[in-house]
Every structure is written in structure tokens, then in C-alpha cells.
Amino acid sequence: MRYAVLGTGIVGRTLAARLDGLGHPVVIGTRSPEATLGRAEYAEWQEVHPRVGLAGFAEAAREGGTLVNATGGRSGLAALSAAEPADLDGKVLLDVANPLDFAGGFPPLLDPVNDDSLGELLQRTFPRLRVVKTLNTMNCRIMVDPTLVPGPHHVFLSGEDADAKRSARTLLHAFGWEDPNILDLGGIETSRGTEMLLPAWLRLMTTLGHTDFNFHIQGA
Amino acid sequence: MRYAVLGTGIVGRTLAARLDGLGHPVVIGTRSPEATLGRAEYAEWQEVHPRVGLAGFAEAAREGGTLVNATGGRSGLAALSAAEPADLDGKVLLDVANPLDFAGGFPPLLDPVNDDSLGELLQRTFPRLRVVKTLNTMNCRIMVDPTLVPGPHHVFLSGEDADAKRSARTLLHAFGWEDPNILDLGGIETSRGTEMLLPAWLRLMTTLGHTDFNFHIQGA
Numbered sequence: 001m002r003y004a005v006l007g008t009g010i011v012g013r014t015l016a017a018r019l020d021g022l023g024h025p026v027v028i029g030t031r032s033p034e035a036t037l038g039r040a041e042y043a044e045w046q047e048v049h050p051r052v053g054l055a056g057f058a059e060a061a062r063e064g065g066t067l068v069n070a071t072g073g074r075s076g077l078a079a080l081s082a083a084e085p086a087d088l089d090g091k092v093l094l095d096v097a098n099p100l101d102f103a104g105g106f107p108p109l110l111d112p113v114n115d116d117s118l119g120e121l122l123q124r125t126f127p128r129l130r131v132v133k134t135l136n137t138m139n140c141r142i143m144v145d146p147t148l149v150p151g152p153h154h155v156f157l158s159g160e161d162a163d164a165k166r167s168a169r170t171l172l173h174a175f176g177w178e179d180p181n182i183l184d185l186g187g188i189e190t191s192r193g194t195e196m197l198l199p200a201w202l203r204l205m206t207t208l209g210h211t212d213f214n215f216h217i218q219g220a
Numbered sequence: 221m222r223y224a225v226l227g228t229g230i231v232g233r234t235l236a237a238r239l240d241g242l243g244h245p246v247v248i249g250t251r252s253p254e255a256t257l258g259r260a261e262y263a264e265w266q267e268v269h270p271r272v273g274l275a276g277f278a279e280a281a282r283e284g285g286t287l288v289n290a291t292g293g294r295s296g297l298a299a300l301s302a303a304e305p306a307d308l309d310g311k312v313l314l315d316v317a318n319p320l321d322f323a324g325g326f327p328p329l330l331d332p333v334n335d336d337s338l339g340e341l342l343q344r345t346f347p348r349l350r351v352v353k354t355l356n357t358m359n360c361r362i363m364v365d366p367t368l369v370p371g372p373h374h375v376f377l378s379g380e381d382a383d384a385k386r387s388a389r390t391l392l393h394a395f396g397w398e399d400p401n402i403l404d405l406g407g408i409e410t411s412r413g414t415e416m417l418l419p420a421w422l423r424l425m426t427t428l429g430h431t432d433f434n435f436h437i438q439g440a
Contacts, residue, residue: 104335114333114419115324153438185423193420199334200376200413203405204437213439217424218373219432 004029004064006057006079008036011096011140012070013045016052018144022174027053029060029079057082066167067129069095070140073102074111074118080126089128092164094171095119095191096135096143098198107202110195119158119191130164132157133191134172137201139211144175146214153214156183158190183220224249224284226277226299228256231316231360232290233265236272238364242394247273249280249299277302286387287349289315293322294331294338300346309348312384314391315339315411316355316363318418327422330415339378339411350384352377353411354392357421359431366396366434373434376403378410403440 005016006029019026030036033054037043046054053063061067061083069076076097080088099118100108112121119133134157135143142148146155155177159165165184172182185193197215205211225236226249239246250256253274257263266274273283281287281303289296296317300308319338320328332341339353354377355363362368366375375397379385385404392402405413417435425431 109334114329149439151438153436183424183427185427190423193423196416196419199416203410203413204403204440207403207405208437208440213437216373216436216438217428218371218434218436219369220424220428 002027002063002065003068004060004066005068005070006060006076007070007072007097008042009070009072011143012068013042014140014144015068015070015096017049018175020049020052025053026051027055027060027063029055029057029064031057031079031082058084058087062087065091067091067093069093069097069122071097072100073097074099074121076118076122077125080122080129085128088126091129092161092167093122093126093129093131094135094168095122095131095133098136098195100198107199107206110198113196114192117189117191117195119188119195123160123188130159130161131188132159132161132164132168133188133194134158134168137194137197138214142212142214146176146181149212149214151216152181153216154181154183154220156185156190156194158185158188158194160187183217222246222283222285223288224280224286225288225290226280226296227290227292227317228262229290229292231363232288233262234360234364235288235290235316237269238395240269240272245273246271247275247280247283249275249277249284251277251299251302278304278307282307285311287311287313289313289317289342291317292320293317294319294341296338296342297345300342300349305348308346311349312381312387313342313346313349313351314355314388315342315351315353318356318415320418327419327426330418333416334412337409337411337415339408339415343380343408350379350381351408352379352381352384352388353408353414354378354388357414357417358434362432362434364395366401369432369434371436372401373436374401374403374440376405376410376414378405378414379408403437
């Protein structure tokens, strides 16, 4: 499967590197490839990961068989709006992002929140995509290697399409997640629950002084 | 220590029964004691717990050395407004409630949320109280007996006053919580994080089909 990972930040790069390491062709999508390559941090990372492609959002969405939203905040909406609608048709979108709004500083607020979620907003805006919200409740290093946190801990799935969730689950297995630690919460509406874990996650990060932790539902 | 538990629902009764079992004098606060005793469910419970008192909110707040907000939604605001301000002076308020708004059905929304929380709202409205948000992230049976969920799992503390948090911790110990499983997140602002765990908790309840689970922060 060819993956298009939208977003050039640490989350996008971590996911792209892991997918590449698993042998998948990967292209990273960005607003402007020239600007991205002009960032020393990205250029250095690119040298270490020469097989990972870089393209504008539209081209990445065309090339990817499965799309991953790893952009910050609500930027996934703009990124996917750059794609030709036909290039989204029937594709799975793994939405690992959270609608964090840092306008007021740290800790950020969520927007949308409570009666809506980024997962739902993406599914509503791009009905041809099959959105699966997952992996958004932990640091990106743990997303792609759950053994970084010893002991059992959970990853959640939210989405309307059972086949899309099966394909997400297969990728989670490849990352190292085992079925007892994958909790399917139901439809995309349940993204509200997992996105709203972020305020606690951010305060736990502050309290603990590290990000090598994850939510485990004891008794599940 | 004499406790006043505000709220006659299952949460209030469960906490009152446990406090009574631990040998503390307990009075339950309600809007109208007559109406409460007129409910068969409450009257039957009262027969089984004859030592637990019942009083109007103002009288309960006067009698209690430590107050517990176990009312539903935002009702704690009205309950505490019924008290004489002098009867709140310097007292610890353990706020175990969540501002769930069921006006739109299930699952409920949170109000306030995101840029405010019930814990903060109570502390702001009643600055003479020393509010400690705790125990709001689990079923009430687990609040008072964490061994109901096998294995380690967490309870959180949020509040401005270190002494108040120490006294909350002492009560948590009496309920069976051990220090490694008590996570002090900091000031009352961190209530936003723990109250916003509720949407996930509610969807987990639906998915799992039971309430004998709790959040564990693996790697904390």
C-alpha cells in the first residue's frame, strides 16, 4: 500500500519513517515542497530517509492509496481541500490529528470540541473519504512503537466504515499494537471522546515531565 | 471529621455509605428533605443507613467540616449558594461531579468545557472554599473501593490548596487508594483535563457494556 502522510512536522515524519521502514512507498504531503525542503530540520531528515517522497498536498493525495492526516490543529481541512475530489474517492483517511488551538498559549484549547470533533468535521467535509480516527491520544513515537511504554495500554478506533477500520487495524498490528489493546469505540462521533482526552494528556505531560505514557483502560 | 455530602443520587449515597462505614458522621444535603424521603428509593436506602443524616443544603453545609459535591451537572452551584457564606469559610470541598448536560440526550455534553470547568467555576464562585477536584473520572462504586477494578489505575487531584489536597489524599487512602495511583495534576485549572475525560468514559461504557473500568496512565 502506498501511503500519503499529510504534514511535515514530527508526527508526519515519525509516521512516514515507520511506514517506509515497513516497506511501504510513502509520500509526505505539504503546502509547498520548496518551502519544506528549505527548512534545515526537514532537509536533514530527508537525507536520512531518501526513499520518502515529498509533494504538494494535491499530488500526495493523488499518489496515496491510504491517506494519513498528521497536520497540526485543523489544517487537515485545508490540506484535503487542495486535493481533486476524485483523488479522495473511497480512500481511507487515518486521522491522527487533534484540533488544538494554541492562539491563547499553552495549554491549547480544542476547536471543535464537545458537540463536534475534527474526525467528524473531516468526514462531513469529505464524504468520499472513509475517515478512521486513531492514534491521536499519545506521543507519535508511541504511535509507531507501543513497546516504548512497558505494559498494556490502549489505542482507539472511531469510524463509520468497517472495512476502513479493518485496514487501520492491520496497520496498527504492523506498528506493534495487539488486538486486546485496540479498542473500537464505534462511529466517527466517538472521536469527540478521544480528542477530548488531549487536555488531560497535556496536563499529564506537564505533571510527569515526559511523554512516554499512554492511556490504559483498566478493566476493559 | 464530619462530612456533608451534597446530592442524594447514587453517587452521593455511595460516598455517604462509605464514609459512614469508616466511622465518620455524615449528613446528606438535599434541596428538600421531605421530598427526598418521599422517594421510595431514598427511604429504603435510609433504612439501611440509619446513622446518615439528611438535611437541607444550608444546614448540611453548616454541619459538615468537609463538604462533598456529589450533585448532578452544575447543581452544586445552587446547592452551595443555599449555604450561609460563613459556613463555607475555609472548608474543603471535594468536587466529584461533572458538568454533564443531558438536554440533548445521551451522550451528554459538558457545560462548562474547554476554557473552563466545574471545578474552576465552583472555586471562583465560592472563593472561601478550598476546592479539590477528584474521583470524578470513574463509577462511584470504584471511587470508594478501587479494588473493584483489578490492577493499578489512577485517581486525579486538582486544586489550589496543598493542605486541602493532603486532606483529600488522606480520605483517598481510607477508601483504598495507594499513593502511586494518586496523580496530583496541579491547580484547579487542571479540572478541565479530568472533566473532559468523561466523553471518552461514556463511550467506553457503551462499548464495554459495563462500568467496572478506570483510566490508568501507563508509564506514569
